[in-house]
Amino acid sequence: xxxxxxxxxxxxxxxxxxxxxxxxxxxxxxxxxxxxxxxxxxxxxxxxxxxxxxxxxxxxxxxxxxxxxxxxxxxxxxxxxxxxxxxxxxxxxxxxxxxxxxxxxxxxxxxxxxxxxxxxxxxxxxxxxxxxxxxxxxxxxxxxxxxxxxxxxxxxxxxxxxxxxxxxxxxxxxxxxxxxxxxxxxxxxxxxxxxxxxxxxxxxxxxxxxxxxxxxxxxxxxxxxxxxxxxxxxxxxxxxxxxxxxxxxxxxxxxxxxxxxxxxxxxxxxxxxxxxxxxxxxxxxxxxxxxxxxxxxxxxxxxxxxxxxxxxxxxxxxxxxxxxxxxxxxxxxxxxxxxxxxxxxxxxxxxxxxxxxxxxxxxxxxxxxxxxxxxxxxxxxxxxxxxxxxxxxxxxxxxxxxxxxxxxxxxxxxxxxxxxxxxxxxxxxxxxxxxxxxxxxxxxxxxxxxxxxxxxxxx
Amino acid sequence: xxxxxxxxxxxxxxxxxxxxxxxxxxxxxxxxxxxxxxxxxxxxxxxxxxxxxxxxxxxxxxxxxxxxxxxxxxxxxxxxxxxxxxxxxxxxxxxxxxxxxxxxxxxxxxxxxxxxxxxxxxxxxxxxxxxxxxxxxxxxxxxxxxxxxxxxxxxxxxxxxxxxxxxxxxxxxxxxxxxxxxxxxxxxxxxxxxxxxxxxxxxxxxxxxxxxxxxxxxxxxxxxxxxx
Numbered sequence: 150x151x152x153x154x155x156x157x158x159x160x161x162x163x164x165x166x167x168x169x170x171x172x173x174x175x176x177x178x179x180x181x182x183x184x185x186x187x188x189x190x191x192x193x194x195x196x197x198x199x200x201x202x203x204x205x206x207x208x209x210x211x212x213x214x215x216x217x218x219x220x221x222x223x224x225x226x227x228x229x230x231x232x233x234x235x236x237x238x239x240x241x242x243x244x245x246x247x248x249x250x251x252x253x254x255x256x257x258x259x260x261x262x263x264x265x266x267x268x269x270x271x272x273x274x275x276x277x278x279x280x281x282x283x284x285x286x287x288x289x290x291x292x293x294x295x296x297x298x299x300x301x302x303x304x305x306x307x308x309x310x311x312x313x314x315x316x317x318x319x320x321x322x323x324x325x326x327x328x329x330x331x332x333x334x335x336x337x338x339x340x341x342x343x344x345x346x347x348x349x350x351x352x353x354x355x356x357x358x359x360x361x362x363x364x365x366x367x368x369x370x371x372x373x374x375x376x377x378x379x380x381x382x383x384x385x386x387x388x389x390x391x392x393x394x395x396x397x398x399x400x401x402x403x404x405x406x407x408x409x410x411x412x413x414x415x416x417x418x419x420x421x422x423x424x425x426x427x428x429x430x431x432x433x434x435x436x437x438x439x440x441x442x443x444x445x446x447x448x449x450x451x452x453x454x455x456x457x458x459x460x461x462x463x464x465x466x467x468x469x470x471x472x473x474x475x476x477x478x479x480x481x482x483x484x485x486x487x488x489x490x491x492x493x494x495x496x497x498x499x500x501x502x503x504x505x506x507x508x509x510x511x512x513x514x515x516x517x518x519x520x521x522x523x524x525x526x527x528x529x530x531x532x533x534x535x536x537x538x539x540x541x542x543x544x545x546x547x548x549x550x551x552x553x554x555x556x557x558x559x560x561x562x563x564x565x566x567x568x569x570x571x572x573x574x575x576x577x578x579x580x581x582x583x584x585x586x587x588x589x590x591x592x593x594x595x596x597x598x599x600x601x602x603x604x605x606x607x608x
Numbered sequence: 609x610x611x612x613x614x615x616x617x618x619x620x621x622x623x624x625x626x627x628x629x630x631x632x633x634x635x636x637x638x639x640x641x642x643x644x645x646x647x648x649x650x651x652x653x654x655x656x657x658x659x660x661x662x663x664x665x666x667x668x669x670x671x672x673x674x675x676x677x678x679x680x681x682x683x684x685x686x687x688x689x690x691x692x693x694x695x696x697x698x699x700x701x702x703x704x705x706x707x708x709x710x711x712x713x714x715x716x717x718x719x720x721x722x723x724x725x726x727x728x729x730x731x732x733x734x735x736x737x738x739x740x741x742x743x744x745x746x747x748x749x750x751x752x753x754x755x756x757x758x759x760x761x762x763x764x765x766x767x768x769x770x771x772x773x774x775x776x777x778x779x780x781x782x783x784x785x786x787x788x789x790x791x792x793x794x795x796x797x798x799x800x801x802x803x804x805x806x807x808x809x810x811x812x813x814x815x816x817x818x819x820x821x822x823x824x825x826x827x828x829x830x831x832x833x834x835x836x
Contacts, residue, residue: 401688405711408712413628416631443710473795
C-alpha cells in the first residue's frame with residue numbers, strides 16, 4: 150500500500166505547491182491593482198469634494214461683510230450645502246461633532262482635509278478659512294472658517310467592488326491552477342512512475358527490465374542512470390551464473406572418469422586388505438555425492454539462466470508417485486493416500502524430483518510415520534507430505550527454500566546437495582504451481598505442492 | 609560381450625570408460641577425434657558406438673549423421689551437458705539412446721545391452737512368427753523386416769520398437785510403456801527417444817512418412833500399429 154501512496158503524496162505536494170504559487174501570484178496582482186485603483190478613486194473623490202467646496206465658498210465670498218453677523222453665517226452655510234458648519238470667532242452656524250479641535254486649529258490658515266471612518270461609513274472632513282482679497286490684492290483670512298463633512302460611501306463601495314473582482318480573479322485562477330498543476334505533476338510523475346516500475350521489476354529479479362528514454366531532461370537522465378545500473382547488474386549476475394554453470398560443467402569431465410573407475414577400484418579391492426576396501430567404498434560414496442551436487446548445480450544454473458524447459462506429457466499421478474518411491478526403496482516407509490485415477494499433463498521428471506525431495510527430507514529429517522496425500526479437483530492437484538518429527542522452527546521456515554540452507558547444523562549431514570528444496574520450488578513454479586512449507590497440526594513438517602492439472606504445453 | 613567403439617577426446621575419460629566397460633565384459637576400442645572415429649568404425653565394424661558430443665574436429669552430431677548414413681550401427685550419445693539442445697540434436701542426428709556425463713558404468717552397460725539386444729523380440733513377440741501387414745512383412749523370429757519383398761535396414765532399437773507395436777495391432781502404447789519395454793529404461797525415460805525413433809522408423813517403412821499407415825500417432829496418448 151505504501152508503494153501505491155507515495156507517488157500520490159508527491160502528486161499532492163506538487164499540486165499544492167503549484168496552486169499556492171499560482172493563486173498567490175494572481176491574488177497579489179489583483180490586490181495590488183485593486184489597491185492602486187482604490188487609492189486613485191479616493192484621491193479623485195477627495196479632490197472633487199474639496200474643489201466643490203472651494204467653488205461654493207468662492208461664489209459667496211465677494212458678498213461677505215466683515216464682521217459677519219449670525220444671519221450672514223447662516224446664509225453662507227445654506228449656500229454651501231448640507232453637513233456644513235461656518236464659524237466666526239466663537240459664533241457658529243451648524244454643528245459638526247466630527248470636526249476635531251486639531252482640525253480646527255489646522256484649518257485656521259489653510260485648507261485641510263481628513264478621512265475618517267465612522268460607524269456609517271467613511272467620511273471626508275474638510276476645513277478651510279475664507280480668505281478675502283483686498284483692493285491691493287493682498288489676501289487676508291477673514292476669520293470665517295468653513296467646515297464640511299462629505300460622504301465617501303460611494304467610493305468605498307467602488308473600492309469594495311474592485312477588491313471583490315480581485316478575489317474573484319484569484320478564485321477563477323484556482324481551478325485553472327489545479328488543472329495546470331495536475332498536467333505538470335503528471336508530466337513529472339509519469340517518468341518517475343516508469344522509473345519506479347522498472348526498479349520494482351529489477352528488484353523482483355527481472356534484470357532485463359529497462360526504462361524507455363527519449364527526452365533530454367533530468368528525469369530522462371535518471372532513467373538512463375537506472376538503465377546503466379541495470380546493465381551492469383545484469384552483466385555481473387550473468388557472469389556469476391555463467392561461472393557457476395562453467396564450473397559445474399568442467400567438473401563433469403573428471404567426475405566422469407572418477408565415476409567410471411571408482412567402481413572398478415571398489416570391486417577389485419580385496420577382502421584381505423580391509424583398509425583399501427573401505428577407502429574404495431568411501432571413494433564410491435563420495436563420488437556419487439559429488440555427482441549429485443554437480444547435477445543439482447547444473448539444474449540450478451539452468452533455472453537461473455532461464456533455460457529450464459517444461460516437457461509435459463499425460464501422467465497418471467498416483468503411478469508416478471509410486472514409481473518415484475519404489476525406485477528409491479521408500480515404498481514401505483511412506484503411508485500413501487492416493488485417490489485413483491488422477492491424470493494430469495505435467496513434466497514427469499520434474500514431478501519426480503519434487504516428490505523425491507519432499508519424501509526424502511521427511512524420511513531424513515522428520516520422524517515416521519511419513520504420510521503423502523494426493524488431492525485433486527478439476528483444475529489443480531495437491532500433494533501433501535507430512536512427517537511426525539519436531540517440525541520446522543520459524544527461522545527454518547523462512548529459509549527452508551534457500552540454497553544450501555541447513556536447518557540444523559548439529560544433525561549429521563543429509564545425503565542431499567542442499568539444493569533440493571530450491572530446485573523443487575523452481576520446478577513447481579515452472580509448472581505454474583507452488584510449493585509451501587509449514588507445520589502440521591500435531592507437530593512435524595508439512596509441505597504442500599500445488600500444480601495445475603493441465604499446464605499449457607510450452608512451445 | 610560387445611565390441612564397442614568409444615569416440616571421446618579426453619584421454620582420461622576415454623581410458624576410464626574403457627576400463628569400466630571392459631570390466632563388464634565388453635571389448636572396447638577408442639578414437640580421440642571424429643575423423644579417427646569414422647575411420648575406426650569403418651575398419652573394425654563395432655557392434656555399437658559410444659559417441660561424445662564435444663570432439664575437437666567434427667562434432668558428435670556430424671559424426672552421428674555420417675555413421676547413420678553408412679549403416680544401422682547403434683549409437684549412444686554421451687552428452688556432456690544433458691541440456692535439451694544436446695539431447696534433441698543428438699536424437700535428430702540419429703542416435704538410438706543417450707546418457708549424460710558423468711554416467712555410472714552400470715547404467716551405460718545396461719543401456720548398451722538394451723540397445724544391442726539384436727533380434728530383441730521377446731519370446732512373446734517371437735511366437736507370432738512372420739506377419740504380413742499390407743506391404744510390410746515382419747519376421748520376428750528372424751529379426752527381418754521386408755517391404756514389398758525388399759529387406760529394410762533397421763537398427764536394433766527401431767526393430768524392437770516395430771516389433772513391440774506390431775505384436776498388438778490397433779493397441780495404443782504410451783511413450784512410457786514403449787520406453788520401459790523397448791529401451792528398458794527406468795520409469796523416468798525420455799519420451800523424445802520414442803518420438804525420434806518412430807520418425808526414423810516411418811522414414812524407412814512408410815510410403816509417405818507424414819501420413820503414416822503402419823505406425824500411427826494417437827494424440828495425447830502415444831502410438832499404435834495400424835490397423836492397416
